Amino acid sequence: MTMGTITFENVSKTFSGQSEVRALEGIDLAIGEGEFVALLGPSGCGKSTLLNLLAGFERATEGSLLFDGKTVTRPGPDRGVVFQEAALFPWLNVWQNVIFGPQVQGVARVDYESKARNLLKIVGLESFSDALPVQLSGGMRQRVGIARVLAMSPKALLMDEPFGALDAQTRLSMQQLLLDVWQSLGTTVLFVTHDIDEAILLSDRICVMSARPGRIIRTIPITLPRPRSIASLTSTEFVAYKARIMSDMKVGAAHA
Amino acid sequence: MSISTGPIASRQQPSVFSSASSVLSSAARRNLRQVLLAIVLPVTVIALWQWAGNGGSLFGGVLPTPDRVWHAWKVWAFGSAGLGLNPYSGTWLANLLFSAERVGKGFLVAILVAVPVGVAIGWNRIASGTLDPTVQLLRPIPITAWLPFSIAVFGIRDMGAVFLIALGAFYPIVVNTAQGARDIERNLVRAAMMMGAGRWTILRRVVLPASLPAIFTGLRIGLGIAWTAVIVAEMIAVKSGLGYVLWDAYYVGRMDVVIADMATIGLLGLISDRVILLIERWVLAWRRLQSFHS
Structure with a gap:
């Protein structure tokens, strides 16, 4: 029932314009139900483009892209996107932002209200219902961004460097929050990041990307035991993964 | 169009008059200063205008002085006890x-x-x-x-x-x-x-x-x-x-x-x-x- 399977088959993306830019080249990627996959790579390697294709914000130039076996043609609430800068509606307060999805989909108030309240509690913002986004810190805004997506019960979460703009300490608490939420929901997650630690800590599998054109050059399964917490960051296995990925990424850079 | 920068500008200005009377709250003092600053120019111009036209008008009788304008305005607004046909009385x-x-x-x-x-x-x-x-x-x-x-x-x-x-x-x-x-x-x-x-x-x-x-x-x-x-x-x-x-x-x-x-x-x-x-x-x-x- 829940599903959330993702299949990229030989997907390429070229941006046309004054000069053509080959953003993605021959992407093959299959993500199973409930899997947490991190896309890791330097900025400009096309990892956000890959996520935008899956979100339906952009169209692939070649290849096929399936979500739950169906070709992706447009954005939809089955794929909840968490943006880097949260992209909350600045004129709506926290509560209105969180219920925006169910509301525009025509869900009856009774059917989303208690769920939305519960989500605000989970992300620790129950007392900030009436606050406007501008009155919140970056971390709090991103909590709202996560809550509003979860309010739609998506089959997959697409997260585009969601914690990239946060300070180190806030980032850790957000990573912990995401681990906890994912542990209880088991939703498929595609997580774009340039932070090696973050990728190892969160994911079941890391796809390392190279730049221009963006390709997946390495896939590394992460078998750290679950449930994980930010305490895992200091384990010896974690450090071993990190050493290996760092050398992998250097190889990628030399070829670029 | 004049763009009002009233409250914002006053926030950003260094507080030049901050040593002034502390009887008023700082917000009230700011407002008062704003009003005083705003009326300096018009009051000066009107005063000069009145002074220059001490015979009741300027430019050889073309331009009436402010007191005459004010009188005409009052009549125009509230009417006068004079003739009822004046189009500038009470209209x-x-x-x-x-x-x-x-x-x-x-x-x-x-x-x-x-x-x-x-x-x-x-x-x-x-x-x-x-x-x-x-x-x-x-x-x-x-x-x-x-x-x-x-x-x-x-x-x-x-x-x-x-x-x-x-x-x-x-x-x-x-x-x-x-x-x-x-x-x-x-x-x-x-x-x-x-x-x-x-x-x-x-x-x-x-x-x-x-x-x-x-x-x-x-x-x-x-x-x-x-x-x-x-x-x-x-x-x-x-x-x-x-x-x-x-x-x-x-x-x-x-x-x-x-x-x-x-x-x-x-x-x-x-x-x-x-x-x-x-x-x-x-x-x-x-x-x-x-x-x-x-």
Whole structure:
């Protein structure tokens, strides 16, 4: 029932314009139900483009892209996107932002209200219902961004460097929050990041990307035991993964 | 258009007078300082004007002194016990209301047309391609150039004035609205699409609110033009209102009434701009917070 399977088959993306830019080249990627996959790579390697294709914000130039076996043609609430800068509606307060999805989909108030309240509690913002986004810190805004997506019960979460703009300490608490939420929901997650630690800590599998054109050059399964917490960051296995990925990424850079 | 920077400017200014009396609260002191600063220039000019024309007028009797203007204004507003046929006795409010009503009607028509058209131009490529060139072609034609057209089509009636006001106010509103809709942050639209909002919902719940700051800029400029338009229209195309009185009083040599009329127009323009500003502060509360934070 829940599903959330993702299949990229030989997907390429070229941006046309004054000069053509080959953003993605021959992407093959299959993500199973409930899997947490991190896309890791330097900025400009096309990892956000890959996520935008899956979100339906952009169209692939070649290849096929399936979500739950169906070709992706447009954005939809089955794929909840968490943006880097949260992209909350600045004129709506926290509560209105969180219920925006169910509301525009025509869900009856009774059917989303208690769920939305519960989500605000989970992300620790129950007392900030009436606050406007501008009155919140970056971390709090991103909590709202996560809550509003979860309010739609998506089959997959697409997260585009969601914690990239946060300070180190806030980032850790957000990573912990995401681990906890994912542990209880088991939703498929595609997580774009340039932070090696973050990728190892969160994911079941890391796809390392190279730049221009963006390709997946390495896939590394992460078998750290679950449930994980930010305490895992200091384990010896974690450090071993990190050493290996760092050398992998250097190889990628030399070829670029 | 003068842009009010009142409360914001006073926040940013270094507190030059901070050593002054501490009896008043700092906010009250700031307000008082603001008012004092604001009236220095007009009070000085009026005083000089009064002093220069100590015989009751300047420029060989053409320009009456402020005390005479003030007297004429009082008679115009409240009437006098003299002859009942004086057109400048007790007719101030009626004429003011004629003008204000025309501005209100024309401005409302302008908003109702310009906001949807502006959003369409800013948001939709086809609408932009269809509407924008025509708007840009008509925009350089000043409202004064539309006067003969307006009189020919609507005659010497209210509709002509309302048409000119609506036309004049339309352009700044439509141009600013289109800019606001065009400049919308891409990820806000993407977020709405991702949450399942259809085109219409995105227009109403994302594009329109995101454009509101720009729309209000257009409204304030448009209202200024609306006051210009009503005076021009009443001078030529209608037989009542402040613009009509202005020209009429000039013809019979009543410069005291002319100046009182000008002052009335200025005050009405100022007050109506403040009203828009108040509405803007209320509607765009989220934005005010934003600008103070950054």
